[in-house]
Amino acid sequence: MAIFSCSTAEMNFGGFIITYQRPQVLLSTLEAVFSQSLPPQHLWIIDNSEDRETEQVLKEKNDSRLTYVRMGKNAGPAGAAAKGLELCGKAGLDWIYWGDDNDPPFREDCFERLLAIRDVNPFCGILGAVGQYFDRRKGKILRVQTRLLEKKPWIEVDYVAGNMSMLVSGDVARSGIAPDPKLFFGFEELDFCLEVKRKGYSIVVDCGLFLEARTRHGRLGFERPLYQKKTHLVREYYSLRNLLYISNSVSLPFMRRNLYQKWSLKAIYGFRYGLRYGWKNMKMISLAFWHYWRGKMGKTLDLK
Numbered sequence: 001m002a003i004f005s006c007s008t009a010e011m012n013f014g015g016f017i018i019t020y021q022r023p024q025v026l027l028s029t030l031e032a033v034f035s036q037s038l039p040p041q042h043l044w045i046i047d048n049s050e051d052r053e054t055e056q057v058l059k060e061k062n063d064s065r066l067t068y069v070r071m072g073k074n075a076g077p078a079g080a081a082a083k084g085l086e087l088c089g090k091a092g093l094d095w096i097y098w099g100d101d102n103d104p105p106f107r108e109d110c111f112e113r114l115l116a117i118r119d120v121n122p123f124c125g126i127l128g129a130v131g132q133y134f135d136r137r138k139g140k141i142l143r144v145q146t147r148l149l150e151k152k153p154w155i156e157v158d159y160v161a162g163n164m165s166m167l168v169s170g171d172v173a174r175s176g177i178a179p180d181p182k183l184f185f186g187f188e189e190l191d192f193c194l195e196v197k198r199k200g201y202s203i204v205v206d207c208g209l210f211l212e213a214r215t216r217h218g219r220l221g222f223e224r225p226l227y228q229k230k231t232h233l234v235r236e237y238y239s240l241r242n243l244l245y246i247s248n249s250v251s252l253p254f255m256r257r258n259l260y261q262k263w264s265l266k267a268i269y270g271f272r273y274g275l276r277y278g279w280k281n282m283k284m285i286s287l288a289f290w291h292y293w294r295g296k297m298g299k300t301l302d303l304k
Contacts (some may be wrong), residue, residue, distance in 0.1 A: 125201025
């Protein structure tokens with residue numbers, strides 16, 4: 001495997017972290033992020049909180065490497081990420097870390113290893129530790145085979161999975177590419193990455209980090225089941241609704257047709273887990289269809 005050199009002296013590296021009413025969790029994540037072997041020089045904290053506790057905690061921390069940005073409402077991960085990318089792009093950053101308050105990089109050298117491969121493709125727009133392929137006809141996430149990861153130092157994918165140390169080129173941010181804030185929650189990274197690819201950029205993941213992440217979670221030989229009982233059905237609502245909206249952006253009626261068929265079957269299959277679960281599952285799926293047909297977006301259901 002090729003070894004590349006990387007140092008902060010060569011670039012302006014910063015980023016943003018999205019947070020929502022978890023100030024102590026945020027502080028722990030900030031400590032982990034700044035403990036990276038190649039840490040960001042500056043972070044914008046994009047706060048979706050409805051109270052002022054996070055703002056107060058950061059004021060007390062008084063860290064010059066942080067800039068606090070209050071959204072004034074819960075804009076969801078999509079709205080906060082769009083704001084973070086805008087601010088980081090305007091600040092002239094070369095590479096931008098897209099982070100969440102509860103999921104720091106799983107290794108102390110994640111950023112260093114990812115930025116070391118930033119030049120493997122002259123059109124590289126996104127780097128990540130874990131990524132996936134996306135079947136645009138079926139609207140389906142496709143798992144990268146472990147044997148492929150074992151053969152290569154890096155691969156190109158369709159999108160970087162959430163909370164997997166996504167690093168975005170400053171050129172991408174300055175071009176105005178951002179997730180649609182109206183998605184609110186669910187597949188905002190997918191929406192963003194598909195747009196990045198449509199603009200001609202590549203998305204690259206480090207196979208060594210990818211394999212280590214799978215090993216840590218015991219997923220080297222994982223096979224995704226056809227259906228798995230969900231603990232948060234409201235999240236399923238947002239996932240389906242947003243996939244349908246994403247199908248508009250990729251202009252594929254085949255994708256919408258397959259989503260209708262697949263999720264209609266899910267609505268029926270859910271009754272396998274009992275009437276209570278089945279009715280709630282069907283309600284969430286039906287509501288996602290209805291809101292898509294009505295053009296209703298943004299925050300529509302409480303995630304709690």
